[in-house]
Amino acid sequence: MRVIVRTVSELCITVGTLIVLFVVYLLFWTGVRADSAMSDQLDRLHRQWSQGNARPAVAPGERTVTVTRPSPYRHGEPFAIMYIPRLGPAWHKPVLEGTDAGTLKKGLGHYAGTARLGRQGNFAVAGHRRTYGDPFEDFPRLRPGDAVVLTDGTTWFTYRIDKGPYKTVPTDIGVIDAVPRKSGYPRPGRYLTLTTCDPEWGHSHRLIVWAHLDSTRPVEAGEPGALRR
Incomplete structure (x- = not known):
């Protein structure tokens, strides 16, 4: 009996230790790695933009003319930075x-x-609600009228949230249609959809916000007003 009790106790301690280590991994280590990875991506974008992204376009027999051509998005590669003032003055991903x-x-x-x-x-x-840096941890705080600002290194794009957070299921892919379902938008336009998981530590549902493009501004003209408040 003592052997059985001792064995069960040791198993419980082992399982408990593994659970604690797993929680530490989720809460701490994935965040550390994600923060480092995101910092690397931000540095990469800033270096790329500081070098310029204009390419020469030359037709046969003509002089060189420098024009800006948007590069195709490449899987797993960064191409923009997002700022959401509602989530904090230092929040940018x-x-x-x-x-x-x-x-x-x-x-x-x-x-x-x-x-x-x-x-x-x-x-x-899309973005994680929890783990891997918790980028959308405070997603439920977003409200209609909030600004979501992005830059691709040449232009500032300011979107304004119109609806959300709206709760739905993962199979509801219509929320990212060109005219997103349930958004209330009646016709095609220039829209933004943000998605994250719900509940906070689960993934049975999704939270959605929709926004429309409110204004654009050349980077040379300085930050848009939404970031200067």
Whole structure:
């Protein structure tokens, strides 16, 4: 009997230790790694933008003319930075192409197949609510009228939230349609959709907010008003 009790006790201690280590991994270590990964992506974008992204376009027999050509989004690569003043003055995250698990460990992810930033259609972005830096931990705080500001290094894009947070199920993919279902938008436009998991430590549902493109501003003109308040 003593052997059985001792064995069960040791198993309980072992299991308890593993649970504690797993919680530490979720709460601490994934956050440390994600913060480092996101910082690397932000540094990468700033270096890229400081070097310029204009390319020479030359037709046969003509002189060189420098024009700006938008680069295609490449899977797993960063292309923009998002700022949400409601979530704090220091809140800013890189946006990468793709929403697979590996990509979302490095920042926010753009749903492949949805519109490009600032273009006609629905620019849809996902982010973790918890773990891997908790980028959308305070997602429920978002309200209609809040600004969501993005930059691709040449232009500031200011979106204004119109609806949300709206709760739905993961299979409700219509929320990222070009004219997102349940958004209230009656016609095509330049929209933004943000998605994250719900509840806070689960993934049985999704929280959604929708926004429209309110204004654009060249980077050379300085930060938009939404970031200067």
